Amino acid sequence: MMTIMAIPTTQILFYIAASVALLSALLTVTRYNAVHALLYLVITMLAISLIFFLLGASFAAALQIIVYAGAIIVLFIFVTMMLHQGDVTIKQESQLFRPGRSIGAGILSLILFFETMFLLSPLYDLSQAGVSTAVSQVSVISTKTIGVNVIGAKEIGLTLFGPYLLLVEIAALLLLTALIGAFHLGRRHQEVTI
Amino acid sequence: MRDIIMPIIILIILLISAAMLTWVERRVLGLWQDRYGPNRVGPFGLLQVAADMIKIFSKEDWIPPFADKVVFVIAPMIVMVMMLLGFAVIPFSPSIQIADFDNGLLFLLAISSLSVYSVMLAGFSSNSKYALFGALRAAAQMISYEVFMGISLMGIVIMTGSFSLRDIVAAQSDIWFCIPQVIALFIFIIAGIAESHRAPFDLPEAEHEIAAGFHTEYSSMKFGMFFIGEYLGVLLISAMIATLFFGGWQGPFLPPIVWFLLKTGFFVLFFILLRAATPRPRYDQLMAFGWKYMLPLSLINLLITGAITLATQGA
Numbered sequence: 001m002m003t004i005m006a007i008p009t010t011q012i013l014f015y016i017a018a019s020v021a022l023l024s025a026l027l028t029v030t031r032y033n034a035v036h037a038l039l040y041l042v043i044t045m046l047a048i049s050l051i052f053f054l055l056g057a058s059f060a061a062a063l064q065i066i067v068y069a070g071a072i073i074v075l076f077i078f079v080t081m082m083l084h085q086g087d088v089t090i091k092q093e094s095q096l097f098r099p100g101r102s103i104g105a106g107i108l109s110l111i112l113f114f115e116t117m118f119l120l121s122p123l124y125d126l127s128q129a130g131v132s133t134a135v136s137q138v139s140v141i142s143t144k145t146i147g148v149n150v151i152g153a154k155e156i157g158l159t160l161f162g163p164y165l166l167l168v169e170i171a172a173l174l175l176l177t178a179l180i181g182a183f184h185l186g187r188r189h190q191e192v193t194i
Numbered sequence: 195m196r197d198i199i200m201p202i203i204i205l206i207i208l209l210i211s212a213a214m215l216t217w218v219e220r221r222v223l224g225l226w227q228d229r230y231g232p233n234r235v236g237p238f239g240l241l242q243v244a245a246d247m248i249k250i251f252s253k254e255d256w257i258p259p260f261a262d263k264v265v266f267v268i269a270p271m272i273v274m275v276m277m278l279l280g281f282a283v284i285p286f287s288p289s290i291q292i293a294d295f296d297n298g299l300l301f302l303l304a305i306s307s308l309s310v311y312s313v314m315l316a317g318f319s320s321n322s323k324y325a326l327f328g329a330l331r332a333a334a335q336m337i338s339y340e341v342f343m344g345i346s347l348m349g350i351v352i353m354t355g356s357f358s359l360r361d362i363v364a365a366q367s368d369i370w371f372c373i374p375q376v377i378a379l380f381i382f383i384i385a386g387i388a389e390s391h392r393a394p395f396d397l398p399e400a401e402h403e404i405a406a407g408f409h410t411e412y413s414s415m416k417f418g419m420f421f422i423g424e425y426l427g428v429l430l431i432s433a434m435i436a437t438l439f440f441g442g443w444q445g446p447f448l449p450p451i452v453w454f455l456l457k458t459g460f461f462v463l464f465f466i467l468l469r470a471a472t473p474r475p476r477y478d479q480l481m482a483f484g485w486k487y488m489l490p491l492s493l494i495n496l497l498i499t500g501a502i503t504l505a506t507q508g509a
Contacts, residue, residue: 035265035318042311062300066344070307071337074314078333081318081326153297153357 014054021047032093034080038073045069056150201282201292208281212425217242219425219466226470255414258320265319270416273312273423280305280430285360287443287450298359299351302434303344306389310336312423313391313398313408320411328407331477332398335388338484342492343385346378349499350438363442372439377495379439381488386435388484390427393469397477432461 024043031037045068052061160168217232221239224231233239257266283298285291295301310333317329351357353374354365362371372379388395399407409420436442436457443450475483 033262035262039265039315058295058297059300062297062304065304066300066307070304070310070340074307074310074333074337077314077318078330081314081329 010054014051017047017050017054021051032090034089034093035077038077038080041076042069042073045073059151059153059156200290204281204286204290204292205278208278208426208429209422212422212429213243213247215425215428215462216246216421218462219469222463222466223470226467250415250418253414255416258322258411260321261411262319262321265315266411267416269312269316269319270412270419270423271312272315273309274419274426276305276309276312277423277426277430281433283359284430284433284437285363285442286454290451291360294358294360297357299347299357299362299438302359302430303340303347306343307336307340309389309427310340312420316412316420317408320408322411324405324410325408327404328398328410331404332391332408335391335395335397335480335484338481339385339388339488342381342484342488343389345489345492345496346381346385347438348496349375349378352496352499352503359437359442363437363444366441366444370439370441375439375495375499377491378499379435381492381495382439383435384488386431387465387468388480390424390431392424392428392465394472394474395480397474397480428462428465429458432458432465435461 021044024040024047028037028040028044031040045064049061049064049069052058052064217239220242221231221233231239232242235241235245257263280302282292283295283301285294313332313336314329317325317327317332320326350362350371353371354362356362356365365371384395391398397407399409404410409417412420433454436454440457441453442457443454445453445456448456
């Protein structure tokens with residue numbers, strides 16, 4: 001009885017979080033004020049973090065908040081704040097962004113949306129999926145095993161430093177390159193510093 | 195029923211103690227600086243808090259016409275909500291803890307990184323120069339210091355083998371982490387002061403340079419929320435230091451909750467003493483100190499802790 005009761009609750013929470021994520025993502029794209037758009041993006045990140053949490057990946061959920069909401073978007077807002085021109089840019093943005101312009105992109109995204117819906121729906125037999133294993137796995141997680149298997153920090157560590165070690169090293173190298181590049185750009189010339 | 199009443203009681207106690215801290219700070223600062231501090235209202239000036247409340251509530255709640263109104267109102271709420279949320283995972287005693295979350299430490303770090311938003315949004319939405327400078331300083335300072343705040347705590351995680359605060363407290367039954375992790379303690383205290391932007395690291399609100407910094411345009415209860423939020427931040431950081439480094443509720447003779455409150459209170463007083471005793475550094479000194487000394491030091495601490503743990507416990 002307990003398990004039967006527990007699964008619908010997580011599913012309801014999942015759908016609430018997912019609709020918040022979708023709505024705020026939509027608002028992110030349609031805001032004229034850049035900082036408001038970024039704030040809606042933060043809400044999207046928080047909603048996605050909640051979805052991770054519901055899927056049992058509480059470690060990933062915490063990292064989603066610490067890294068994305070707590071650092072990356074803060075830096076976005078930081079830069080936007082410094083370059084903020086007030087009402088001038090908002091007016092400019094509202095002229096650039098007219099509903100008619102996004103019809104093409106809207107149609108293309110709708111095609112992808114229906115395709116995804118078809119893959120997730122019971123119409124699509126998972127066993128015949130040879131091509132899109134990733135998508136079918138997503139659908140299995142979101143419909144059947146939501147909130148059942150909890151992935152701890154240890155498993156993530158073992159995976160990152162086991163099968164995915166090469167990717168971790170490459171990412172570290174990439175970040176180091178970015179760091180050196182930023183240092184080079186920010187370096188003062190010898191003549192200036194006295 | 196207990197699950198509902200306990201958080202409410204904790205919330206009320208937290209808010210009252212944060213409000214009382216405004217009096218404690220002025221009074222203790224006064225005593226340390228050889229003057230009286232507020233001692234007129236009530237016994238020992240205890241009712242000063244009530245007088246301040248009346249003052250702050252009856253002030254005009256003014257939103258500047260040039261401000262971004264919605265964001266302006268949201269910003270002070272964020273700091274209150276975040277700081278109060280942080281207490282949800284703190285184990286006050288073996289039986290008093292709102293949520294024993296298995297990634298509690300990460301939750302606290304997430305809370306502290308999200309609280310940057312209140313300061314940044316306050317500065318952005320005020321639409322004035324001083325507020326913007328304060329917000330830029332606060333954002334840069336908090337993002338930088340939260341990096342090694344997190345790294346310094348990873349030594350504890352290695353020694354405990356868990357992110358759960360309950361496990362961390364339990365792991366300190368033999369020896370408090372302030373001894374094997376003394377470098378981490380040092381880094382964490384400094385990062386904690388910078389995170390809660392208290393003196394000496396209160397450059398986001400350095401009054402001699404940028405008026406009141408990010409809350410220059412705030413008045414009445416919205417300012418009050420920043421004010422109380424700052425004290426809640428001090429309480430949270432002190433509770434974290436007590437939990438992570440000084441054995442949390444563990445201690446002989448006295449009941450666990452008393453030990454926890456004593457340790458937390460000690461660090462709150464330490465924070466106030468720091469304000470009384472230290473001058474403010476320059477902003478670039480603060481940033482350079484963070485990235486050039488604190489970050490390498492915290493990485494070395496992590497490396498040594500990892501090596502020793504690996505050597506003693508085996509792979």
